[in-house]
Amino acid sequence: MTAEIRAAVDAVMAEWAWHIDHGDVDALVALFTDDARYVAGGVTLDGKGEIEERYRSRTRHGARTTRHVYSGLRLTEVTPAAVRATSTWICYAANAPAPVEGTRVFLVADFLDRLTHCADGRWRLAERTIVDVFRDSTLAPVRVPV
Template sequence: MAAVLTDLERLTIRAALEDLNTAFCHHLDHDDVDALLELFVDDVYYTHGSRVSRGKAELQEVFRGRSATEKRTARHLYSGLKLEIESATRARGTCVCMTFADYGEPPLSPAIPTLVADFVDEYARGGDGRWRIKERHIHRIFVDPKNTGPVGLKR
């Protein structure tokens, strides 16, 4: 059963989780792995297709591997955040993420999405008051044929 929270508390949580998802897309797009990792709890559980990462160390390998051999340009757009706020420190959410990505320097053409996916998340608010992603499961819905695998795998 969902916690009894005031409207203001619910709106504050929603704003924080929207900011969290926006920060995820921004840091991922700009290859800021250190800032990206700060958005997750230490024992994060993250899945994308067949790739499973447990903990920040494994997740760091995935994110650092994205541009390890050549320049990768990407933009992630998320929308439709649906939240189930369980308490002042726990929430679940789903949203849709559309990805435009290719190897090389911008501008790149054509601008065709390489992936449309559902993000199914669990969020936790830490003792420091910050919300973080506890679990993220990426379910691929539409995939461009050139998209050869989960994040971190080279073509």
């Protein structure tokens, strides 16, 4: 495994967290391959179009403030063309606009990813599966995925 691949994968993770937390759907969707698969909360999304629609739906049901934090990035099956990555994520969430009083951990989850090195030189998510570990059922999500 090269340090460059690890840094590139870490950058994709950081960009995903930033864009989802700041509502930049176009940049968020650009992190996926055209035929990406996304599995979260019992829902399977196939292709960029379905993924984009789900992300856009986050803002249709009222205010939702989130912050995603990840750690434990682990890479396996590393080749110059593809890599599998696992990481642990914490999602703080509130069904209210920022600033939110108090802190709520909505979800702790394992993210199981496959990234592909694309022709334009960028690494993109080809598969993402979110596996809940802990979930605060008192904070109903406005949408899926986290």
